[in-house]
Amino acid sequence: ASYAAATGARVRAVLAWHYPAAAGVVPPGTAPPTVSDEVHTHMQDTLAKALTQVYGSPTTDKVETRVAYGHPAQALIEESADADLLVVGNRGHGSFTGMLIGSVSIHCVTSASCPVVVVRGK
Numbered sequence: 001a002s003y004a005a006a007t008g009a010r011v012r013a014v015l016a017w018h019y020p021a022a023a024g025v026v027p028p029g030t031a032p033p034t035v036s037d038e039v040h041t042h043m044q045d046t047l048a049k050a051l052t053q054v055y056g057s058p059t060t061d062k063v064e065t066r067v068a069y070g071h072p073a074q075a076l077i078e079e080s081a082d083a084d085l086l087v088v089g090n091r092g093h094g095s096f097t098g099m100l101i102g103s104v105s106i107h108c109v110t111s112a113s114c115p116v117v118v119v120r121g122k
């Protein structure tokens with residue numbers, strides 16, 4: 001947020017999800033509409049709350065938001081195609097103690113179409 005403000009860049013915050021394999025086989029790229037609609041609403045709320053914590057107020061004029069369907073690494077790599085910089089955290093929900101960088105971060109660093117910054121800590 002600070003870097004974007006200093007450079008005049010626009011921020012696009014992306015939250016990605018995919019249908020878990022444990023829930024049954026689903027054709028790639030889709031999820032049942034009842035699941036997709038509910039998850040999309042929940043994720044939009046989660047994203048809005050996170051951005052409010054960062055910016056301290058609603059962010060509709062500062063940040064473009066997007067909920068993407070697909071593996072998080074793939075969704076972020078696709079987003080990098082028209083980005084100047086991709087910023088990711090070092091650990092997500094699937095991390096284990098002691099890991100320095102997460103698998104999504106590694107995929108982004110090695111495959112993104114733009115420079116990648118991996119942010120550690122708060």
